[in-house]
């Protein structure tokens with residue numbers, strides 16, 4: 206094992222450097238190296254202080270997540286931090302890049318902390334189903350108090366230098382971009398001032414104040430539980446934080462460790478770690494072998510409606526200049542107004558100031574009615590009306606004006622990219638970029654690689670996703686790509702269950718109970734019921750196959766009860782409310798339709814039964830999407846459902862989830878349901894094959 210931790214003595218300062226690329230994770234070797242350095246410093250009486258600094262782009266980004274799931278080997282991180290804190294001369298660290306999780310916990314074990322201005326800190330363990338397990342739940346409350354510590358630990362958010370200093374987590378912020386020289390200067394200051402050893406674990410002032418607030422933990426628990434929506438790690442993190450009030454430090458550390466180990470063994474942390482690695486693995490695509498992304502300095506967007514303006518915004522917010530082209534002056538003005546409205550909201554919410562807003566709205570953003578305004582654009586995204594002829598017309602015109610080497614994309618959510626590309630003389634430069642509404646917020650970007658899309662073009666799509674801070678997932682061409690194709694299945698299932706006798710409200714409750722932020726009817730109301738209605742009309746025109754059960758939603762759309770925007774849809778929204786109330790008239794309407802269609806109504810399904818069906822149909826379509834090569838791997842399906850469709854992240858996505866409940870069980874469920882509708886529930890060949898071979902979906906994740 207090479208030692209990633211080195212130490213030198215310079216001018217009486219014992220400098221310890223951690224060098225474990227790419228993110229200096231606290232692996233077994235790093236832990237051993239730090240412990241060894243601490244012993245060396247303890248023995249070297251000529252050293253007046255110890256300075257911990259990291260090489261490369263960041264301070265320690267946490268424990269080594271790759272070691273999780275394997276038996277602990279070597280020293281545990283909390284012990285290493287304890288040894289550092291116990292040293293009898295000042296220990297200082299300098300934070301650059303990101304000090305996250307175990308990385309920040311090492312820093313909290315130091316006696317003084319310097320942070321570079323550009324750096325960020327955080328305890329994001331809850332995001333992977335854990336809690337800070339190297340003293341974070343005990344030391345942070347001693348610095349910032351219980352309330353702040355709970356907010357920081359249960360949100361897992363990253364904190365900038367100014368806030369960290371204001372909260373008292375770090376002692377000083379430095380403008381010096383070089384961690385080592387900044388750290389040395391700070392250490393000399395501390396020595397010159399004769400500042401003493403100051404152990405975080407011995408600081409009691411903040412906790413003393415919190416002990417005088419008897420209801421504090423109970424109040425915090427209510428809000429943490431509500432936000433966690435079924436995820437256990439934030440709630441357990443609060444349990445651990447609460448120990449700091451009444452349990453001696455050493456004993457609380459042992460309990461923190463036990464709770465950490467309990468979470469590490471949980472299905473939730475396995476699912477969240479799967480999501481963490483899948484988020485990174487999705488960008489591993491076959492095209493990276495030969496393709497190189499093209500630079501995107503300027504972009505164009507066709508269409509200033511909801512999608513077009515959202516796409517323009519997401520690029521503007523990433524600093525990419527955008528020219529938006531609309532049909533006429535009125536459309537252009539509307540497009541600009543859509544963009545500016547959201548920018549104004551950003552100012553009102555304090556996300557950025559007026560200067561930045563004006564820079565984005567005026568220096569970086571242009572609207573035009575002339576396609577030739579797109580002549581210089583490196584990337585042009587079409588977000589016109591969802592109609593093949595309109596799209597083809599747009600692409601013919603783009604082909605005329607776009608410069609050679611420009612990337613041409615369509616934001617279609619289901620149309621055939623090959624057909625769209627075929628009207629240009631450069632199909633290799635064409636791809637699908639399927640954004641989700643609201644495009645400047647939603648994390649998912651489906652990158653649709655068509656038959657003729659070149660590797661460079663595909664890679665450009667992925668580079669764009671990264672620049673926009675989105676999760677790009679590669680999809681092949683089919684109706685609905687990955688996400689909407691699976692969505693179509695479970696919406697159809699929901700409609701069938703309603704027609705057959707189950708309340709739409711029970712379905713929403715079951716789905717929310719599973720961990721989704723909302724159920725299918727709440728989602729319909731939020732998006733606008735006209736959207737699904739129009740999509741179904743198209744499907745009917747193209748020849749809808751199978752049982753049609755959406756009459757109850759079509760009827761609402763016909764009555765102009767379109768959801769939140771009209772104050773009434775599946776739910777009633779009292780003036781200004783975003784949470785709907787159940788509507789007895791809607792239930793009566795459903796009853797009427799059941800009678801009209803002479804449906805043999807069955808007893809309402811239980812919530813467990815609703816979920817059993819919901820998952821079976823979702824997983825089955827996920828398997829088909831993988832089998833057909835529309836998704837590269839099961840993990841790509843998981844990322845789509847997590848980043849774009851609200852599948853609870855702590856369940857890892859449908860394909861990870863099915864591995865944990867057993868493929869054979871889902872196959873048996875499908876075979877049972879197939880008695881009701883042979884075609885709808887027909888098991889995917891891939892599912893059948895995996896069950897036969899006794900394999901999991903995870904076994905397919907290694908191929909790329």
Ligand code: 3H9
Pocket residue numbers: 227228230266267268269270271282283303305306307308310329330333335336337338339341482485486
């Ligand atoms: C913890 O600390 C528990 C303790 O409380 C208690 C212990 C007892 N380990 O994201 P990137 C890999 S829990 C192993 O693309 P960026 C990552 O997979 C941990 N590997 O870069 C990728 O590999 P590849 C708490 C890690 O610049 C490569 O590094 N900490 C780890 O966009 C580059 O990563 C966290 O949860 C890790 N900890 O973002 C922080 N982190 O190239 C997790 C990264 O093979 N990490 N890798 O795909 C992050 O949030 C981001 O990676 C970071 C850099 C912000 C650091």
